[in-house]
Amino acid sequence: MAPRKLVAGNWKMNGDLAALDQVDEIAKAAQDAGCDVLICPPALLVHAMKARAGDMLLVGGQDCHTKASGAHTGDIAARQLCDVGATHVIVGHSERRADHSETSEDVAAKAAAAHEAGLTAIICLGETEDQRDAGSTLEVIAAQLAASVPSGATAGNTVVAYEPVWAIGTGRVPDTAQIAEVHDKLRQDLCAQLPDGAEVTLLYGGSVKAGNAAEIFAIPNVDGALVGGASLAAADFVPIIRAMT
Structure with a gap:
């Protein structure tokens, strides 16, 4: 079975109730898309966005704790x-990982908590500019993948997103050969790590926009995108969704 196609938007710490006006057009585009469409808004907007979009759009969170409840203010x-x-x-x-010093072991624990709750975990990986320049990208990515994917992960509850740190929000994008090299390595390692690794959805993220989405989606083993700033406005996000069809 081929991996499911997915275009996901990460609103980060942006948006308010008024921003939900963007959801109507995005949800409409999602209905005609040849892929799943997901938006992960700030946690305070998850319920309101889901209520507005209904079943037309998938909605997700941006982070979760490793515990199901407790004294974690x-x-x-x-x-x-x-x-x-x-x-x-x-x-x-x-x-x-950078701002909150999260380790890959922390990430695996959060992914396991997500699985336990019935959520699909989107596990993010990526190298820094210094690691890229040192030629250690594949080594870094392989180590992050091995330590970040928990036992019990399957293609049904896990998505892996490759986001080179140096390309996030900078306008810089790896060339197609660089993206292909990493995604091929991820696929190879997932097939070795999971029984259904060939079916795990692999996303690329890092300055994805309407102008480069189609070229990125054409790369083998790229099953979609995790989009940051360009997902905040329907005028920017809808063309990316349509590039997948």
């Missing part, structure tokens, strides 16, 4: 995201 449990309509949650984004 300010954190959100995976089951709480599920309770308000989320189907997915991003874990291990480079901004969480």
